[in-house]
Amino acid sequence: MPQLTLSVLDLVPVRAGQTSAxxxxxxxxxxxxxxxxxxxxxxxxxxxxxxxVASTNPPVLLGVLAGRTRRIRLGSGGVMLPNHAPFVVAEQFAVLEAAAPGRIDLGIGRAPGSDPVITALLRSSGHTSDVDAFPNHIRDIEALLSPQGAGLRLSSGEEYAVRATPNAAGTPELWLLGSSDYSAQLAGRLGLPYVFAHHFSGEGTERSLGLYRSSFEASEHLSAPRALLTANVVAAPSADEAVRLALPQLQHMARLRTGTPLTALDTVEAAQAAHVTQAQHDLIEAMRARWFIGESGEVAERLAAFADRYDVDEVMVSPSAGASAADPIDRAPARERTLELLAAHLPQGVLAAA
Known part of the structure; x- marks a missing residue:
């Protein structure tokens, strides 16, 4: 994997017996x-x-992570913009950029990230959810985050200057997230880097990337298209162990897609003993074929081929390994091990340059 940059997408999974803390x-x-x-x-x-899932508030989590990490870039995957006022998002990420200069990414999505009831609660304070206004809200955030700020024209005709922070020296890197034709074409039209959520379904990847690249217009941020892909990954010393570790998340996703009431994630042992319906079994098998599950060397090779197929040089992995009953309650050893095993297949020079 000499040319493949690896990144991480985390949903802060909650397993049985865990508190949010x-x-x-x-x-x-x-x-x-x-x-x-x-x-x-x-x-x-x-x-x-x-x-x-305990990942409800990206900017709060990123503030914590900024104080606990040294060099890695930190970002949102993503902020669901229809739930939030653009000015608030700009202020939050401007402060994060000030606290961790040169390390902050602002990934923006258009989906609500929840069910209709929660979406209504999130928007009850007046947040804008008009899909047609989404491109303008992204442009507003770009302007507000810039050191020059944005200008509002008041009813009196006077220009009123607005900035996300008083004296910004840098700006977060802005990315547009999506899994649809709309988001791909919008990212291209705005000249923004694009993240395709391949981990959602694994379908439509080639079409969306093609639309993004064909519609791309150079901007002050980007002179040529730049895309990365997400992927669900479980790597282990053996293929059998990887399949075992993947079971809790696979079963959970199958329950979600068949309308079964959800709970915290099962342990690996509980997942092995769990009953699944035929419909859930079929979904699990289909997901297994799309996910990257297996012995670490084989997974690394598949990821490299995946990146090569879609002509991207960065893959953002969602480490989806489950936890055993004996694991520390405040750690996820198998998720950490997935990252360690994949990193072992990258030359140290590439890692240092990433």
């Missing part, structure tokens, strides 16, 4: 290990009201 502690340890290993980015997602 335990889950956050495990993710902090994961970020620290990714930093030590020389991986390029560590992003946290935004999901709401899910018993298995």
């Amino acid at each position: 335990d889950a956050v502690a495990a993710s902090i340890a994961l970020a620290e290990r990714a930093d030590e290993l020389g991986l390029h980015r560590f992003w946290v997602a935004e999901h709401h009201n899910m018993p298995s």
Whole structure:
């Protein structure tokens, strides 16, 4: 994997027996290990009201991680912009950039990240959710984050200067996230780097990247298209061990997609003993074929081929290994081990340059 840069996407998973504090502690340890290993980015997602996910507020989590890491880039994968006022997002990430200069990414998505009830609660304070306004909100954030700031024209005709911070010396790196034609074409039209959420379904990747590249217009941020892909990954010393470790997350996703009430993630032992319906079994087998699960060398080769196929030089892995009952309650050893095993297949020079 000589040319492949590895990054991490974390949802702060919560397993049976864990408190939110335990889950956050495990993710902090994961970020620290990714930093030590020389991986390029560590992003946290935004999901709401899910018993298995503690990643509800990316800017708060990133503030914690900024104080616990040294060199790795930190970002949102992503902030779900319809839930938030653009000015608030700009202020949050401007402060993060001031606290960790040159290390902050702002990944923006268009999905709500939750069910309709929670979405209504998030927007009840007046946040804008008009899809047609989404491109303008991204442009607003770009302007507000810049050292020059943005100008508002008041009803009196007077120009009113607005900045996310009083005296910005740098700006976060802005990325647009998506899994649809709309997001791909918008990222191209705005001249922004693009993240395709391949880990969601594994479908439409080639089409979306093609639309992004064909619609790309150079901007002050980017002169040529730049894309990365996400992938669910479980690497272990053996293929059998990797499959065993993947079971809790695979079963959880199958339950989600068949409308089964969700709980915290099972341990590996509970997942091995769990009953699954035929429909869930079929979903699990389909996901196994798309995920990167196996012995670490084989997974590394598949990731390299995956990046080569879609002509990207960075893959953001979501380490999806489950936990055993005997594992420390505030750590995720198998998730850390996935990163360690993959990093072992990268030359140290590439890691240092990432």
